[in-house]
Amino acid sequence: MPELPEVETVRRGLQPVMEGARILSVEARRPDLRFPFPPDFAARLAGRRIISLGRRAKYLTAEIEGGPQLICHLGMSGSFRIEDDGGASTPGDFHHERSKLAAHDHVVFHLGSPDGRKSKVVFNDPRRFGFMLFAEGPEPHPMLADLGVEPTGNSLDGKLLTELLRGRKTPLKAALLDQTVIAGLGNIYVSEALWRAGLSPRRLAGTVASAAGRTGERAERLAIAIRSVIADAIAAGGSSLRDYVHADGSLGYFQHSFSVYDRQGEPCRKPRCGGTIRRIVQGGRSTFYCPACQR
DNA sequence: AGTAGAACCTGAGCGC
DNA sequence: TGCGCTCAGGTTCTAC
Numbered sequence: 001m002p003e004l005p006e007v008e009t010v011r012r013g014l015q016p017v018m019e020g021a022r023i024l025s026v027e028a029r030r031p032d033l034r035f036p037f038p039p040d041f042a043a044r045l046a047g048r049r050i051i052s053l054g055r056r057a058k059y060l061t062a063e064i065e066g067g068p069q070l071i072c073h074l075g076m077s078g079s080f081r082i083e084d085d086g087g088a089s090t091p092g093d094f095h096h097e098r099s100k101l102a103a104h105d106h107v108v109f110h111l112g113s114p115d116g117r118k119s120k121v122v123f124n125d126p127r128r129f130g131f132m133l134f135a136e137g138p139e140p141h142p143m144l145a146d147l148g149v150e151p152t153g154n155s156l157d158g159k160l161l162t163e164l165l166r167g168r169k170t171p172l173k174a175a176l177l178d179q180t181v182i183a184g185l186g187n188i189y190v191s192e193a194l195w196r197a198g199l200s201p202r203r204l205a206g207t208v209a210s211a212a213g214r215t216g217e218r219a220e221r222l223a224i225a226i227r228s229v230i231a232d233a234i235a236a237g238g239s240s241l242r243d244y245v246h247a248d249g250s251l252g253y254f255q256h257s258f259s260v261y262d263r264q265g266e267p268c269r270k271p272r273c274g275g276t277i278r279r280i281v282q283g284g285r286s287t288f289y290c291p292a293c294q295r
Numbered sequence: 296a297g298t299a300g301a302a303c304c305t306g307a308g309c310g311c
Numbered sequence: 312t313g314c315g316c317t318c319a320g321g322t323t324c325t326a327c
Contacts, residue, residue, distance in 0.1 A: 003320055034303070034322085058321080076321055077305075104305085127304045129321060170297060179322085186320055241320065242307075261320095284300065286318085 002058050002074035004151065004184030005233035005254065006245050010080055011055045013247030017082050017119050018062065021111040022049050024118070029106050034075060034131040044068060044134070045109075057147045057183035061135075068134035071141055075129025082247045085110055085118040107132065121247070147183040151230045156182065158220030165219070166209040173201035173282050182226065188239060188261045189229055191288045195260045195270075196225035200294045201280075201287045232257065260288040268293060 002010075026042035038044070044067055051063040062070040072078075101108070107123040123130070135141035148164070149156050164181050165172075175181055176190045185193070194201050199208065199222060208218045238245040238252035245252040259269050264279035268290040275292025 006320070073321080075304095076319070125304095126306065127319090127321095129303070168296095174298085177321095188320060239320075243320095283298070285321095 002076070002078065003186030003189050003233075003239075004055075004058060005189070005230060005236075006238035006252065007058050007060060007074060007184075008055055008234050009238040009245050009252060010074070010247060011053055011060055014060075014080055014082070014121060015053050017111065017113070017247075018050050018053050018109075018121065020050065021113045021119075023047065023064075024110040024112050026110070027108040029101075029108070033106060033125060033128045034073075035133070037132060038068075038134045041132070041134075045070070050111075056144050057150070057179060058186070059144060068136050069141070071133045071135055071143070072123075073131050075125060075127060075131070077127040077243070078123065078125035078130035079243055079245070080247045081122050081124065081249060083120050083122065085120040104128075146180045148179060148181045149183065151182055151184055151226045152234075156223050156227060158216050158223045161223045162209040162216055162219040165205045168205035170205055171201060171282055172199060172203045172205045172208060173287050175205035176226075177283070177285075184230070185226070187285055187287075188258070189226075189233065191261050192259055193222070193226040193229045194289060195294060196229055197222040198294055200291075201282060201289050203295075260290060262288065264288060 023045045026045050028037050028041055031037065045064060048067045049065040051065050054061040054063070058073060060072040062072075064070060101122070102124060104126045105122050105124050106128070109121040111119050111121060113119070133141060133143065149160065165175055168175050172194065173190055176185050176193070177187070191201065197218070199218060208222060233239060233254040236252055236254035236257065237250075239255040240251035240253070241255060244250060260277050263277045266277050268275040268277060270290065270293050273290060273293045275290040277288055278291055280287050280289075
């Protein structure tokens with residue numbers, strides 16, 4: 001369930017429970033997800049305090065006091081949930097309440113908060129495209145090193161987008177999915193942003209930059225569209241399609257605001273457009289757009 | 296440089 | 312009820 005807004009929603013849900021908490025123990029219930037767990041995965045985290053929980057693109061990051069940085073990707077179907085862990089615990093009570101783990105619960109973090117409350121954070125991922133890694137030292141992990149600009153904040157503007165897309169002969173849809181260009185967009189929000197910008201997903205990316213006449217006008221529109229759709233989706237708690245997004249089990253609701261995604265055959269929502277939403281396949285993935293108002 | 300296709304893996308939905 | 316097929320929010324690899 002993860003594009004940037006969903007990952008940010010997950011981060012915000014986990015933050016109150018994880019930041020400042022001590023990791024009492026970690027259970028990795030299988031040897032691998034998409035990749036094998038790092039060597040001594042559980043042992044290197046146990047006993048350490050979580051300083052902060054961050055996000056870069058679609059990656060969650062946790063700064064661990066005196067330990068490695070923990071990097072987590074949710075893949076296609078990863079999710080976290082928070083549960084109480086064992087209720088009133090007395091010193092010397094070593095057995096955690098054996099509460100129900102569900103299918104595909106792969107990792108359990110047992111946490112103790114500064115005020116003594118115990119909770120556990122469970123990572124579930126049916127398809128196992130997700131993964132957890134360690135980054136050592138001050139350098140960013142190679143997996144994060146080549147990521148492009150975040151579509152949050154003000155840095156992504158028409159001027160930067162023009163530079164990023166200039167000369168590219170790949171379809172605009174593909175360029176926006178490229179995580180080394182803009183980091184965090186995925187299949188849903190690319191379609192939504194292109195609709196807001198009135199630009200066709202099939203247009204060559206470089207033609208956004210090279211506006212003959214009105215220089216930079218398309219790029220400016222697209223930058224605003226990307227930032228607004230991401231901001232709106234975060235504000236809505238992300239999109240919940242086949243599973244929940246929030247760590248407390250609740251749903252995001254941005255899916256109710258989709259303008260084109262999964263709406264093929266339905267009328268375009270742009271006033272007086274009159275177009276019909278179409279589904280095409282680009283790079284093996286569905287793209288949804290309105291042929292009438294997206295050029 | 297670009298892109299199409301497949302791979303990784305499980306589950307849901309649909310037609311028959 | 313079951314089978315077989317398609318599709319799914321991501322990323323990475325191969326082969327034209």
